[in-house]
Amino acid sequence: MTRTSAPVDAPAPGAWEELVTAALLGTERRTPPGCPSGPEAPLALLDAAAVETVRRRAGLRPGRAARLPDPLAEDPRPLLPSAAARRLAMLLADRPGAGGGGRRGTAPDLMELLPQWLTTANARGYAPPPELLPALLDAARGRTDLRPAALTFAGPRAVWLARLNPDWRFALRATPGGGTTLPHLEDTGKVRQLWQEGLFAERVALLSALRSREPTAARDLLTTTWATERAEDRLMFLDSLRTGLTADDEHFLEQALTDRSRNVRATAAELLSALPGSALAGRMAVRAGACVAVDHTGDTPTLAIEAPHECDPGMESDGVVPKPPAGRGERSWWFGQLVEAAPLGTWPGRLGGRTPQEIVALPVADDWQAELHAAWCRAAVRQRDAAWARALLGAPAAPEAGGPGAVSLAERAKLLGTLDAAERGDWVAGFISAHGLSEAFQLLGVCAVPWAAPLGRAVVDALNIARDAGSYPWSFSGVMGLAERCLDPSEASTLDGLMAVPDEPEDASPGAGGYWAEAFQRLVTTLRLRAAMQEELGAARPLSPSAESADSAESTESADSAD
Structure with a gap:
């Protein structure tokens, strides 16, 4: 049965909102605009809504066309050989845990070979097949350990695709500057402009790139805005000075020792202690040397320890943290910080001309051995001192090497990192x-x-x-x-x-x-x-x-x- 009704005049502006309000409240409480009241009101409301819907659809103006994506930058690398491309597709098709249960059988775990494949492909300078990039980015999305190598292999296409698919936004976060192209470092005007006006990630990327090529220029750029930076930003920028750290950075780092941020002061002190010839390292050597001495009163020379009784203002200004973590005594906490910041090269002269091996072999009185050796381990790792690392590692076949000992396995692993690959493996x-x-x-x-x-x-x-x-x-x-x-x-x-x-x-x-x-x-x-x-x-x-x-x-x- 078809019902006819009189034509509905064009509604006034806002009529659609009125119709919606009437529908929500009910026609008994709100008469729709242009509709009669009474029993016919609900049908009139529906008719008016239908007419207005058609009018709204017909009257829509075409939307402004979306901007096309920026052109993709050329990737100059040679394309992956076809056999290697097929292998990559096979590795990406593997899914961990597909076999179920705890027994793996004889089949290789292909996903665990993907990181090694990516490292080798990156070392050879290949570009990926475009059709495999979605699967590669999906794999990197699920495994953060894959991301650095996967994004290096994917190249500029990864950032380009990440701007189009929110699932791959990690590529923008993982890429310094969010994929922003840095200016040529020789263009000092654009470098300075980006440093002053860029986003934080862009500035970090710029400073890191400049530091790796021109350490002095990077430090000079940092000094231009250092006083106005936020504390958390100063900490991140200061950390970039680890690359190419030299004695030329000492003056700037000494100034950072007076920073109002405790974390910035601590990082500056750590960097200065990695420079054995710095003034801070010399001050720490004097303090640490006053705590350790050779005691000749017994049958065997023994290292006697007299830890600091207070953390004076000078120690605190040189980066010593006064308050120990829970479970640590104050004196041992201060002592460890002094020893790890002191240049290792000063100990032979202070301890009777002994070699590092002879110093480490000396007994330590009053159960201070673990604290002293742990501090020396941190110093050897920080100062990249292979001679002290060998002394603290000791012989691999020694009984204490396989047990807790004075140097833990975690500390041994860090000490091994200071040796060359062949010696480490042996x-x-x-x-x-x-x-x-x-x-x-x-x-x-x-x-x-x-x-x-x-x-x-x-x-x-x-x-x-x-x-x-x-x-x-x-x-x-x-x-x-x-x-x-x-x-x-x-x-x-x-x-x-x-x-x-x-x-x-x-x-x-x-x-x-x-x-x-x-x-x-x-x-x-x-x-x-x-x-x-x-x-x-x-x-x-x-x-x-x-x-x-x-x-x-x-x-x-x-x-x-x-x-």
């Missing part, structure tokens, strides 16, 4: 040969990749010993995961004998031999896959010596995914 290999794998995971994480032959053999031998002992491989899953990513792929052929199921001793865990065989099969399969990856990436574009060095220095993945 020390960890000796540690594993003497103490096994139970405490080695943290130390293996600082070794250069791929592992040198002695280190690789030590790890495999220790795994083999654990298998012969009848334990389950799950106890060593972290080390096994590292081995899959860090052993030299050329070692695969030497492991074939470990893939067979061994005869299990009577006291072995049930089924352990079969699980070990699976683990070694997966290790060998992964090593051969890594060898194929390297060949695919290197066939058309061999590594330069500098790229070889960068490739060998690749860091290992976090322990979170290794288990």
Whole structure:
């Protein structure tokens, strides 16, 4: 049944809002504009709304066209070889945990090989296939450890795409300046303009880029606005001076010691203490030297410690934090800060001309050894002093190296970072040969990749010993995961004998031999896959010596995914 009604005159401005209000309140309480009251009011309201809806739709003016995206910058890098592109697609298609359960079987964990693939591709200077960029950015979105290498490989396209898809906005945050193109550093006018008018991220990116090329110019630029910067910004800008830190920065850092921000003062003091010839380092050497002396009254020379009894204004102005954290005594807290800031080169002269090894070997009275050695460890890491690092590390086969001792495993890992890659690997290999794998995971994480032959053999031998002992491989899953990513792929052929199921001793865990065989099969399969990856990436574009060095220095993945 069709109902007809009289034409509705054009409503006055705001009529639509009136109709909505009448519909919400009800026609009994509010008569719609231009409609009769009474029983016909609801139908009249609907008619009026229908007419107004058509009128509104018909009368819409075309919207202003959206601005086209900026043209994509050219990527001058050569495109990835086709075999390597297929391999990347395979790695990106893998999904962690697809197999379910705790038993991994013999299949390689492809997602754990993606970071290494990206590092190698970046070292060789390849550009990605455009069609794989969405999958790559999705993978980096889910794993923050992938982002630096993934964004380097993706190049300018990553920022361009991130502006179009909110899911990939992390690329803008991870890129200094949000992808903003920095001016040529030789253009001092534009550099100064960006420094004075740019966003914070742009200014950080500019200062970091300038510091890496012209340290003095970067420091001079910072001084032009230092007094007007916010405290949190001053802290971030000051941290950029770690790059290329030299004695020329001392005057500026001494001024920063008087900053109104405690964090800025502490960072300035830390940077000055990394300059052994600075005035602050000299002041700290005097203070620390007054706390440590050789006591000859006993049968054996012993280091006697007299920690500070107060944190005087001079100490506090030089960056010593007066209030200790919970659980720490004040005197030991002040003492540790003085020793770690004192130049290590002053100790032999103050302690009877002894070498670092001889100083570290001296007994320390009154249970101060742990505090003293821990402070020396921090100083060796801060000052990059390999001689003191060797002395504090000691012999890898020494009994105390595998236990708590005066230097913890975390401190040993940091000390190893001051040594060259070959010496680092040899020390960890000796540690594993003497103490096994139970405490080695943290130390293996600082070794250069791929592992040198002695280190690789030590790890495999220790795994083999654990298998012969009848334990389950799950106890060593972290080390096994590292081995899959860090052993030299050329070692695969030497492991074939470990893939067979061994005869299990009577006291072995049930089924352990079969699980070990699976683990070694997966290790060998992964090593051969890594060898194929390297060949695919290197066939058309061999590594330069500098790229070889960068490739060998690749860091290992976090322990979170290794288990």
